[in-house]
Amino acid sequence: MRDKDLYKQILGIQSPWMVTEVELSMTAGEVTVHVEHDSEVRPTCSHCGAPCPGYDQRSRTWRHLDTCQFKTLIVAAVPRVTCPTHGVVTVTVPWAEPGAGCTALYEALVLDWLKEASIQAVARQLSLSWNAIAGIMQRAVTRGLARRQVASPTRIGVDETSFRKGHDYVTVVTDQKKGHVLHVAEERTTSSLASYYDTLTEGQKAELESIAMDMWPAYIKATLDQIPEAERKIAFDKFHVAKYLGGAVDQVRKQEHKALMGEGCDDLKGTKYDWLTNLRNLSRKRQCTFKALRASTLKTARAWAIKTLGMQLWHYVSRTWAEKGWKQWYAWAIRSRLAPIKKVARTLKKHLGGIRNAIVLQASNGASESMNSRIQGLKVRSRGFRNKGRYIQAIYFHFGGLDLYPEGVRGSMTHST
Numbered sequence: 001m002r003d004k005d006l007y008k009q010i011l012g013i014q015s016p017w018m019v020t021e022v023e024l025s026m027t028a029g030e031v032t033v034h035v036e037h038d039s040e041v042r043p044t045c046s047h048c049g050a051p052c053p054g055y056d057q058r059s060r061t062w063r064h065l066d067t068c069q070f071k072t073l074i075v076a077a078v079p080r081v082t083c084p085t086h087g088v089v090t091v092t093v094p095w096a097e098p099g100a101g102c103t104a105l106y107e108a109l110v111l112d113w114l115k116e117a118s119i120q121a122v123a124r125q126l127s128l129s130w131n132a133i134a135g136i137m138q139r140a141v142t143r144g145l146a147r148r149q150v151a152s153p154t155r156i157g158v159d160e161t162s163f164r165k166g167h168d169y170v171t172v173v174t175d176q177k178k179g180h181v182l183h184v185a186e187e188r189t190t191s192s193l194a195s196y197y198d199t200l201t202e203g204q205k206a207e208l209e210s211i212a213m214d215m216w217p218a219y220i221k222a223t224l225d226q227i228p229e230a231e232r233k234i235a236f237d238k239f240h241v242a243k244y245l246g247g248a249v250d251q252v253r254k255q256e257h258k259a260l261m262g263e264g265c266d267d268l269k270g271t272k273y274d275w276l277t278n279l280r281n282l283s284r285k286r287q288c289t290f291k292a293l294r295a296s297t298l299k300t301a302r303a304w305a306i307k308t309l310g311m312q313l314w315h316y317v318s319r320t321w322a323e324k325g326w327k328q329w330y331a332w333a334i335r336s337r338l339a340p341i342k343k344v345a346r347t348l349k350k351h352l353g354g355i356r357n358a359i360v361l362q363a364s365n366g367a368s369e370s371m372n373s374r375i376q377g378l379k380v381r382s383r384g385f386r387n388k389g390r391y392i393q394a395i396y397f398h399f400g401g402l403d404l405y406p407e408g409v410r411g412s413m414t415h416s417t
């Protein structure tokens with residue numbers, strides 16, 4: 001008798017449900033708690049809440065949090081009712097979501113573990129099947145996406161992230177202010193990004209202030225197609241421009257290093273990193289040698305100076321000044337007689353509108369960039385994903401800022417791990 005009361009308390013079982021029996025199997029290390037619906041109380045339809053005549057009962061089992069290190073199961077005969085409006089309906093139980101094989105609290109425990117470890121690891125730890133854990137994760141993401149408030153992000157970033165080696169990508173849209181992933185789509189095509197815009201209302205599309213991206217034609221096209229005033233909103237951000245210019249500096253260095261070595265001069269040997277990194281990242285000693293290199297008449301030093309000045313354009317906040325600064329910079333770059341620099345300068349000129357937008361709107365794809373590395377980190381920790389669907393789901397699970405917990409466990413989590 002005392003066991004029943006204890007488990008009633010532990011499980012939070014309330015009328016019309018009651019604990020009828022608690023079975024302890026020492027050999028199996030299991031506690032089975034039998035729960036029944038009060039036969040005096042008419043069960044209610046789970047759709048409309050109307051008390052209805054019973055139809056039949058079905059026995060179901062749920063895994064619950066361990067009690068005193070015993071694996072704990074809830075077993076209940078769940079009534080089905082005949083509702084005049086909804087027909088034959090299974091009554092909902094307060095401890096689990098419909099169709100779930102574990103209680104809501106147990107699911108919450110699994111979700112907490114999943115935030116820290118892979119599906120395989122969680123399955124092993126909790127002695128459940130891979131499919132059971134993957135199912136809990138999948139339901140949580142579906143639940144979280146359904147619950148998500150229709151947010152109106154104003155500053156978004158679009159980036160591609162690789163799924164497998166080679167040209168296999170997914171497109172990730174990030175809320176630049178909140179740092180959450182808003183949308184994940186397969187490939188990196190026009191329709192990948194269009195599938196995100198399709199989820200927005202016309203009003204929300206108009207409310208977008210900036211869309212930071214790489215100079216990737218498919219993303220540009222999707223945005224021009226669907227977003228009003230896209231020409232003023234598309235922003236080719238600093239990080240991507242820096243990447244292009246950095247690439248050009250590196251090409252100049254490689255060519256020059258080869259030529260110098262031919263003449264028996266190894267001035268550029270081992271300096272690759274110096275030219276590409278932020279000055280602050282260099283040691284005091286390296287800074288000194290690098291200072292001398294920068295001041296030299298080397299072509300690489302010239303390329304580096306052009307890159308550095310180009311990046312300083314981001315300090316301008318007015319369109320006019322950004323314009324003037326740009327013109328001067330472009331003239332210098334194009335007269336530099338450095339082919340890789342000239343090539344990048346022409347690419348940038350072609351995309352000048354978007355670069356100016358990025359400067360004036362102070363739009364940066366920094367949130368997308370850091371999201372990209374977090375996603376790649378997740379991929380390494382998870383040792384890859386079985387398929388793209390799982391990959392996309394994991395991105396939403398970890399980075400979607402979603403409310404993942406089952407109903408009844410939300411807000412006031414009653415367990416702690």
Ligand SMILES: [Zn+2]
Pocket residue numbers: 045046047048049050083084085086087
């Ligand atoms: Zn009903």
